[in-house]
Amino acid sequence: MRAQTLPAVTRRLLVGLDVLVAGLLTVAVLRPADSARPWATLLAAAAFAALYATGRATIRVHEAPLDADRGRWWPAGAWIAALIVVWTILLQVSDGALWLAFPLMLLQMHVLGPRRAVLAVVVTTVVAGVDGMLQRAPADASVAPALGPAVGAAVAVAVTLGLEALVRESQERLRMLEELARARDDVAAAEREAAVATERERLAREIHDTLAQGYSAIELLLRAAERTVGHDETRARAYIDQARTTAQENLAEARRFVRALAPADLDGATLVAALHRIADRTQAAAATSPGADHEPRHTAPGSLMVRVQTSGEPRALPLQVEAALVRIAQSALANVVQHAAARHSTLTLSYLPDEVILDVVDDGRGFDQDRQPPPDRTGGFGLTAMRSRVRELGGSLTIETSPDDGTAVAVRLPAHDEDVRDQAPTTRPTQHQEDR
Template structure:
């Protein structure tokens, strides 16, 4: 886009500039024509022609050197050089021409307009008053008498010149202020857009961090445990080693499917398929994998009438269940865990309870930054003792994003209970079935 002028002038002021040039030139030629038509002496006509030519030349030179109307309204004006000198020289030549040709007195009005523009609202008014007084005096000298019209004409002309110029400059000032405000508005919009992009990037990073923690990180942790067990059985129990390796491969395939889903930004592969019981089926698959990877018996119970609650709610509940069951397997030392999915009137709740070693909930307070905490069981974050543990923080963040709540109850030796409840609108958006294609591909 072309660069905008720093101080744009209104089109009317530029039109006034051209009109002023035409008016000055026309009135000078009119004065010369009046002398020629009146049949004055050769010397008088020559004097008028020379004075008119000098005035037009001086006007043209000044117009080339001094900006008249195409200037910032607030710019300093009225300096002696070059604007003040130009106005003084033009005034003296005009008086000389008026002395030789009375019709040149008509030049007083465009000269007043020019003085206001060049000298500004303060010195310009003084110059207009002096010009009006000179016009009255010149008329009285030529006619030998002084009438009311000869006095009111220049005075009214001066008043009109002052009013017109001040009014136009007020319009220009308003236009410049509007331009400044528009520039500030554009800058503010650009800043807001940049901030919104940063917020979106931060939100997406947080979302991906939760997804990776609840899926890929948990799966890779399980792979590591299975391969460690398989390595210990190599040379002793070949069937057990092969079984551990096969289970590790299954987990690797599951995590590969999750990684591909991230790229396509589809719903979790466990939620593939349609129907109001898809979430319950997904929870049973997760529970089955958890039982296969460890010695924990996991049961899934559904209460209430299953209904569509929308992909965001289903995804959040599934991820919370995955993270909680991963904690049960890796940290709780539990023998059994129970997952309960409850459909309420205006909400859906998920409870994960284990009979593990439990922990003190007070130890969940962050100690060195987001995601740090201690504890074992369904309610604690995965890898809590490792730097950057993220599990409970991710689960709370998921619940908060959807306007829900998450609570953890536990005590040493008494197991852990995690409960999350998410509100569901009366008409939840339909689940997307786009993940079915991915599920088929992975199969």
Template structure:
């Protein structure tokens, strides 16, 4: 089908294989050029007919110009206003408005032929137009009528209608019908292919969603089994042992009660080990097979690569440093510090426009045993911001768009007894500092 200007209300993006549109609106781009060629052919032949009529210098020439102008105006009006579907499978050829438009064009063309014989050639683009507008059922009938009208017009001007006067229009009508039908077959195949591709894409997305949901459900079921088979059973045993200890105490048997309490402590220690194992299984992926320092280096390298990818090809110089004597950190502390670093580096990527970023992990020795702490500093030399304008308990972060999640980071560190501070000034970069006391963090982990 040759698309009209009104058959595609919105300009669709160019798709695969030179197709334009989506779904039922997929049309080969070559048909647009064919449509334009049809417009040029009709207008060109019409102009030639009018020029030939004017060359006679008679009243017929003036009448021909008037009829030709009316024909051209009706053609342009229909091309701009006639709603034609882009889907070749859609029904076409209704009397209103398509049939009325084609009929009006044919009537004006016949009138023009009666005053200018050269207008008979306009019948050829009208045949293409009739096939396009009226569809594969009514279109060939209209083409046949046009062929008969051409022969009749030639008969008006020639007493003896020769065989070429019949074969010429007949062959022209057959060519118009075959070309339009073949083009519609190509369009139909393209549309079916596009529908198939769209269906495959939808199916793929549905399968991906179902797979994610299945994975989430499986993980939840696995965690439920883990908790039921380990922690829940341990707590149940501890409750029974404590109940037995209470019974022994009520009976005055302190030794037996002490034994039950010792068994309860052993169950609690075992449950604590199981709880830590579950927590480690849920730790960030970067900490699954390495320590915090290696995870910080990988996160920093990814940030620099992303900035270079969507910038001018040069990312900031991100340096990861370690200060003090490293010690083994609880899983909660490692996860919290890694999340703080990821958020701070994400803010550098989105807002800072920095050339250098320093990520420093410091192991701080205390004056007395149990006073050790760990600190994480993320410092950049970017554009900075007014730190005094960031409310202490808002969701805004240390960037102009508030992408840091300040309250969430402070809450995460507060659970471990730590703090978070942000220092920045316009044009002076930004420093994010997280501090966690290891003694308090260990107490929190043991209390879980």
């Protein structure tokens, strides 16, 4: 298990302990027992301060794990013993040095640990009690001078033990949460792997039962045609025609596989029509969902208006390009609904001779790219997925935004018609869809 070090709050408490020691040491210097020998008090206080500072600099108390074997003789035990000796000398020359007993007990508990610090706390309590009783007149038989250090020792032990128990409990909870997160990630990864394996098995069966069988038939037909060439031209031509027909059927099967893996919005529709579907669906979702960052909407239902515009002559594009543009449009509009608090958003699809450009612009709150992460970083994968898709297709993605000035996402992808004539769907949008 990971070492349990003291948290930041305990480090700050140790700094407060340093300040307390410095303040009480000043009181000890200002209240010497013998005003005729102030130099002795000053010398003893200086020795205590130097020893304390040296130990705090070399013995990193806040870096010691809670479950470590703390309080060994060297150097921690030797340092605490030296502090007790110098403090005892300081008690002989200053009445105010008695107040150093409590912070000294707290330090002993932190440095030596709950088990080994008990002896040091007892010694400190006895020295403080005896000194307190000796400072009073012999006729005064009160036990108050001895009772005060004893109460201080009990408080110091209780505070340290309670604090370290809270630290252990919080760190145990943190460890359990980390283990739970790792287990959740493992389960998710296993589910993804199982889904991928299932899909691969399904595709393997489909390919084996269709494409592989078709290719085998083509190979057999061509062999038969090769054997009859020069002997029976009619039969050879018949074999070749059968091979061509089988190849066309296999090509149709291959196209079906490709289309089955494409976004549902592209099923039997053009890219422009698919974007219109996404726009309609986004408007409907915005009308019934909470506002940006899950705050309640303060506008009327359906206030987000999404428009689709085209520039240039629409044409068939490579299926992978159309699929990427559909996914990017979906992700960008999802960010508009969840984070932008926008009233209007526009999708503009521009067809150029060698590339296609998709712009998604909204009039929402925007964000400062230099000071805060993109909206999807808090719990999504949107911009990362966009960049990955664009990079795989050799395109570029640009984001322009500023606080209270909306956001514009521009995607440029290459488009070569000769690569997609046999892949892209041929359905064209109706006049109503084009004019929408």
